[in-house]
Amino acid sequence: MPKWGMVIDLEKCTGCQACTTACSMENNTVPGESWQDVLFYQDGEYPSSSFNWLPRPCMQCENPSCVHVCPTKATYITDDGVVLIDWDKCIGCKYCMIACPYGVRFYTDEKPLLEPDVKNVFASDRGEAQSWAPPFQNPNEDWSKGIGIQPDGVVSKCTFCYHKISKAPEGVSDLDPRDPELVEYVPACVRTCAPEARYFGDLDNPDSHVNKLIGDKRGVRLKDETGNKPKVYYLTGEGGSIPAFTDRTKSS
């Protein structure tokens, strides 16, 4: 069983947000509900200002605080290490959203970012079972994994495109989008990333390219001090802007 992880090279990332749009279309999220977001930070003042950005998917923690707090066990970790939500069990209490240190969980019934609300324009005829009905629905729906159009009143989040990665051929060390035979199993954000700033592979396989990158380029994790043990690593290169709290000898 692989332990899927992601590596994001911030030196290559151009802040284009293709990961965000690819994710939102693949997973039919409403505008602004960015399971995969890019956060922008402006610092300093002309003529010496700086401008940074941080792409932020779900960190898919090994020790996820969201799972610990969920009162109905709706959110859980799969055997291959992905944190998912079972919409049949989720009661929409939002405790997990508060517990998550990374702000990567979303509640369906928020105020719409844009008017008119897409949920009214593409209204569902399935009542509460489907919060909206975009005309381009991802054909793979699986409520037990939080995949598909969200029903009303549940929390949702990045699944690492579980409907894709879970079908990958066994024993693959990395899901490389350049490989025509693997591209269909690659998470949307990794597949589309034009500067190839994202990598996806098996963290349990010492031969995997993701492990090589984490080792050679000193991958760091966000808010490692929380003990959540994310499986998303960042490479900061020369332009690094992520503080590295990681003690590599103790983590994972």
Added chain:
Amino acid sequence: MSEQPFGLNRRRFLQVSGATGVLAGSGLTLTSLKPREALAKQNPDARPWGSKDTKITKSICHQCPARCGIDVYTTNGRVHGIYGTIDHPISNGRLCPKGHLGTYLLYDPDRFKGPMRRTNPEKGRDVDPGFVPISWDEALDLVAERLNNLRKKNESHRFAVLYGRGWGASDAGLQGTFGQLYGSPNIAIGHSSICSDGSMIAKELTDGNQSYNAYDYDHTNYILNFGAGFLEAFRPYNNNMQVWGRIRTKSPKTRVTTVDVRMSTTMAASDRALMIKPGTDGAFALAIAHVMLTEGLWNREFAGDFRDGRNQFRAGETISPDNFEERWVKDMARWWNEEVKDRTPAWAAEITTLPEQTILEVAREFGSTRPAIALFERGPTAHSNGAYNGMAIHALNALTGALFAEGGLFYQMGPPYGDLPVNADDYMDDHARTMQERISTGEVPRVDMKGTDKWPMVKNMQQEIGPNSLAADPYKLDTIMFYLNNPIWTSPNPQVWEDAMRELFVIDTSPYPGETAMFADLVLPDHTYLERLQDAPTYPFQGFPMTQIRTPAIKPLHDTKVYGDTLIEIGKRIEGPMGDYYKALDNTENVLRHLAKGFENNPGDNGVNSFESWKEKGVWYRKPYHWRQIRGEFYEWDGERYSKQMSEAEVAEKLIKTPSGKFELVSTKLTNHADYINRELGIPRQRAGMIQWLAPVYTGEGNLHLVTPKLALHAEGRGANLPQAQAYIQPIAGGRGNIYLEIHPKTARDHGIRNGDKVRLKSNIGEITATARYSPGQRPDVLILPMELGHWAQGRWAKNQGPGHSGELTENKSDAITGLASYYSAMVSIERA
């Protein structure tokens, strides 16, 4: 260029999977098993997406000029996904943020559902056109009747077609013959003068190629970027980002200096961000040239050298022309003596507001790094001095020897299309021949006055058409048709176009209810791109010839017609031989089949040799580019390598196409128009051709520069009705569902404006409102308002969203030489609303 995949190669897969026993009992031999076959053995129905009914169609994205190959995923007649095509040379399996949103463009609930006729004769912003559906036959007959009548009255020149994104031979490519057969100089007029003609014409004036460049970014070690939104809007955006990932992690890392008028993602990602005063890029470029010459950093093999090998370029001192032996540049001594010798970093610092030391450092870096590219397009050229700014920047490419070199820049080869089944010359009637004569003698000028004494050197002057028709100078149009063109929104001072379009019979072919459509008398809606069959040869990319094709992913959702067919169907209804010509063309698919015949004897690198294989792969291409300059000598490709050395005459014919056959530091063409330049720009006649500093003339009124960039999610004006695009737009000011006016806090406070205040922007032609956002990283003398929102039509999400439209503050002024609208020269004032 392509690397081996790093992750699972077949051998590793087999090693790993063999070790874990996945294949045990499968009965297959290890050497023949591919991962997907292995998967199929495990679970025949397993597909990452949808079901076995999921179909992938090859198409080409439509949201910018780049033409990325896309895989369109369709299940049960519904498109539900778009990803880059893995074996397409531009997209390489990747997309920019816009690419994925194409599905929304298909399912836009505000699309026109079929042809419609206006019933309300009154036209205006908030006036309901009263559109009623009509059949295609009725609609096309209505157009043909008007056009036949104009011909009978000898007024065929009063029919104009204006187009935006011309994709290829099966749409915009058909328009030229339509004009020839119908008898109008105004079919068709492109939008290039509101796009980036400044760059094309600056290149024509210096190296003889009226074109954008192809670039070899992968092998360059320095990019000096003048205002190109390389990581936001510069084409091909998606491929630029792929390039970025490589050049910024290769050894040596390609160094990037970006000069722009605002902080952006491109600026932030570069090694140096130089925020220059708008319109002064030419001064900066000339100072770099000055340093490269005085410090001996120019490329002697390309530009030439002093006969005694000793550098005699000293600031403020002239040289003797006899002492300098030129190679591929012309008039070096004169350029130095009359211009560059005084263009010191200290001089440029005053004009550009950049520190002298920084200018010096950048010049030394650029001059001492090879290969190096000086990159520019619209930013420095959308000003009154755009031609000279562009020429000064392009001169740096000559000084560093980047032209036609590895790691440099060159031009684009075209595809080997087959001939159409009929030749338009055989179908001209007396009227067409008479009009051809009247047009060629200048008796009937183009309505935009291109090629007249008013605009002698331009390619197009679309921005003049509305005002000219309104003023009946040179004449009033009667009927005007638009293809992918929305001038009532995109033109500078578009308010005038509203008045102009009230008088005309307007035909719009957009699938979307844009501003121009709201003034239309007839709507002949095109398919959206995922429904189209349409060719799209590449824009300048890497030089090698390439042409793509869109194939419909699904049947048209509505009663629409692809524009090429609309044009052909109108043509069939014109009386006389013109109608016969279009009957012979029949339809766009027939046109495309004939074009594809050219591949039979020129199979592409991917095996495409027919119409069918072209559709299957989505692209025909054949590498490499055929010419290369190596250490000051030019060579042609012999099929295996660049071995055939070219004579000066061959270089002049094929590559450096100026009258002199050299890169002209004093342009022959401009010199030939010295009277015009003297009259329009006040430059002494004898200096007209010189690449020189000319101070910009700002338009509007007020003391703040209005900067109106295009953002990464700007899908050529159609992004405004994409809810997802609007949700993520304008990262720098934190825009979410809005476009903010970025303002330096000090400037804001001076005007009593708090962060988040509603503000009013005023120029001499109009005023708009916006929401101010403090942005301390920006220049205090600029206001940044991206051109994106402020639509008063275009669909429910676009309409009346966000701030006003920047175009309504932008006076209609253009560079006299290139004709490029001076979009970036506007000055405005600001106050709390």
